[in-house]
Amino acid sequence: MGRAINRLSASGVKTASVGKHADGGGLWLVKREDGGAQWVLRVTVHGRRREMGLGAYPDRSLKEAREVADTWRAVARQGLDPIKERERQRREAARNIHMLADIALDAFESRKAELKGDGKAGRWFSPLELHVLPKLGRVPVADIDQKDIRDTLAPIWHTKAATAEKAMSRLTIVLRHAAALGLEVDLQATEKAKALLGRQRHTVTNVPSLPWQDVPAFYQSLGGSITELALRLLILTGARSGPLRNIHVEQIDGDVWTIPADDMKGRKGATKEFRVPLSAEAQRVIAEARKFARDGFLFPGAKRGVISDMTMTALMDRRGMKERPHGFRTSLRVWLAEATNAPHDVAEMCISHMVGSKTVQAYKRTDFLEQRRALMERWSEAVSKKNSASRIFQMAR
Structure with missing residues (x-):
């Protein structure tokens, strides 16, 4: 029985000739003509002979091959197919790696x-x-x-x-x-x-906005920090937060700010950019903001990139306001409806809302720039003119 297993020696394995050499207990060394060698274990499970590779020699020594063979013989004695069990363990290991x-x-x-x-x-x-x-x-x-x-x-x-x-x-x-x-x-x-x-049960709530009558007092309470200048320009242009925070100096040409098509909400893959007329007050704010510009961005973040949406929101929170920056678009739109005679399509274009179906938009070749320019100048004068607010809006600097 002692000669039934461990028949090979380390030196014998090293000098083994081409062919199959039994170590006993189903462990074999298979030496190839190209000089390479492979360890193979043969076991019988449920009357079926299985043959599994245990690695190459000399990467796996005789001692290591015997230890691995003992492990898989034990698996076979439990009535498990060692090859399938090894695959199961590999899959388990793969799952553990890919969290x-x-x-x-x-x-x-x-x-x-x-x-x-x-x-x-x-x-x-x-x-x-x-x-x-x-x-x-x-x-x-x-x-x-x-x-x-x-x-x-x-x-x-x-x-x-x-x-x-x-x-x-x-x-x-x-x-x-x-x-x-x-x-x-x-x-x-x-x-x-x-x-x-299941289907979601929720009520869509609009972003809280400041009544347009109170916007002038809020605007006039703002100082000259990056965040406050960004809020000023947000109010003056009616733009969305994303394009405004990412505004680049190269996008500004005189009294027109051109927002790239990729930055326009709802226009994924669009090829049409959007022009925003800049009032005299908006140009003044931009000129003041240029001293903070970094990497071409008008409103850079403290460390990198640009200021976040939460930066402007946090400023309003500190003042005890429930309103949000995005709400100033509503303030502007209501002002256009209540204080001007702006046509519906022009008013919607002031806040970059596309009117009509895609077909209608395809044939509408105007963006009403000149009409919007006049309206946005009036809006800027209304919010920036001292004592123009109809209510007193107490703000802590």
Whole structure:
């Protein structure tokens, strides 16, 4: 019995001739004509002979081959197929390596080139980071199913519907990214999770806005910091926060600011840029802001990039206001409706709203620039003229 196993010696293995050499207990050394050699283990499971490779020699020594063979013989004695068991262990190891958090970060890095502004800076990633990864980040992406997603997003599905939708959308992208990497994932998991969560019950609320009558006092309370100048220009132009915070000095030509098509909301892939007329007051604000410009951006952030949307919101919060920067677009639109005779299409264009279907827009070759120029000059005079507010608006500097 002692000669039944461990028949080979280290020196004998080294000088073995071409062919198969038994060490006993099913362990064989297979020497090839090209000089290479392979360890092979033969076992019988449920009457079926199985042959599995244990690695190459000399990468795996005789001693190591015997130890590995002992491990898989023990598996076979339990009635398990060692080859299938090894594959199962490999799949398990692969799942443990590809955690959702790692795949999500990789997906984010891959998409950065097509993201703009805050998205590139991390805003795209934040719904995942705040609402998904704390619970599922360390779960192997291959193991995530619709019930995991449902349980994760259920707490905010109805109370923070928009945020939950963004998180679900981002998770769908991450799962697709995982599939592109060759991982086995359920690409329908998010859709199944939506079915389990049910239709969202929420009421859409408008962004709080300041009555236009109170805008002059607020405007006049603003100082000359980067954030305050950005708010001033936001009010004067009726622009959205994103394009304004990312405004580049090269986009300004005299009294016209041209917003690139890619920065216009709702125009993905559009080829049409948008011109914004700049009033005398708007040009004055821009001139004051130029002294802060960095890397060509008029409103740079403290360390890098540009100021964030939350920077302007925080200023209004500190003043005890419930209104938000985006609400000044509403203030302007209501002023246009109540204090001017601006035609509907012109008023809508003042806040860069496209009127009519895509077909109608295709044939409408004007952006009413001159008519808007006159209206925006009146708006600027109204908000910047001292004592023009009909109410006293107390603001702490």
